[in-house]
Amino acid sequence: MGGTAYALRTRNAVNFANPASYSAIDSLTFVFDGSLTLQNTNLSEGGRKINAQNSSLDYVAMLFRLHKRIGLSAGIIPFSHVGYNMSAAAEEDIEDPYSGYLVKYQGDGSISQAYLGVGVKVVEGLSLGVNASFMYGNISRAIYPYIADANAATYLVYGNLQVRDLKLDFGLQYTQQLGKKTCCYSGSDLFSGTKA
Numbered sequence: 001m002g003g004t005a006y007a008l009r010t011r012n013a014v015n016f017a018n019p020a021s022y023s024a025i026d027s028l029t030f031v032f033d034g035s036l037t038l039q040n041t042n043l044s045e046g047g048r049k050i051n052a053q054n055s056s057l058d059y060v061a062m063l064f065r066l067h068k069r070i071g072l073s074a075g076i077i078p079f080s081h082v083g084y085n086m087s088a089a090a091e092e093d094i095e096d097p098y099s100g101y102l103v104k105y106q107g108d109g110s111i112s113q114a115y116l117g118v119g120v121k122v123v124e125g126l127s128l129g130v131n132a133s134f135m136y137g138n139i140s141r142a143i144y145p146y147i148a149d150a151n152a153a154t155y156l157v158y159g160n161l162q163v164r165d166l167k168l169d170f171g172l173q174y175t176q177q178l179g180k181k182t183c184c185y186s187g188s189d190l191f192s193g194t195k196a
Contacts, residue, residue, distance in 0.1 A: 014063045014075070016075065016131065017171075018171035019117040019129030020119050020127040020129035020172050022117060022129055023127040025064065034060040034061070035059050061074070061077060069120055070119070073116075073119075074115065077112065078110065079111045079135060083108055085105075085107075088102070088103055105143050107141045110138075112136060113133040113134065113167065116131070116133075117129060126172075129171040130170050133166065133169065135163050138160065143156045
């Protein structure tokens, strides 16, 4: 959202982009948020038909209050995703033995992060937060030609990225009332006109 998530502060949504926002949750709210993707694709060209079925758990996150000034969030969220399979004709080049062949490009995999975060309201209007995340996943990329010769090299380029690492994200939010009639609104309260 162009960085606007860093400023979002609401009691009814998990904003894992800025852990300082967790302190906005109230004592009567428990938020559980998740997304599941199911995809069924039928492709046909000439007499050839292909069916592709994909499903994935996109993310799961929860948020609840520990103390009147402290909110806690945990979940598994996506960090990066790669998925492509395409081909193109390589240009003719005398010095390149693979030139003129049909070259295939493939990429597959994803990197996710499991996180645990806390947001603390330090003083009225000022909140600090931190997310501790474990990054994990694999991404592979390959470029290879369609060659009839079985003895020819299979890959031009192949790369496999494996991620297993820790990451810390820090957040800060400051809110200030601009006047007696101007206040901060959050989430669905924006439409109801109720002050947060």
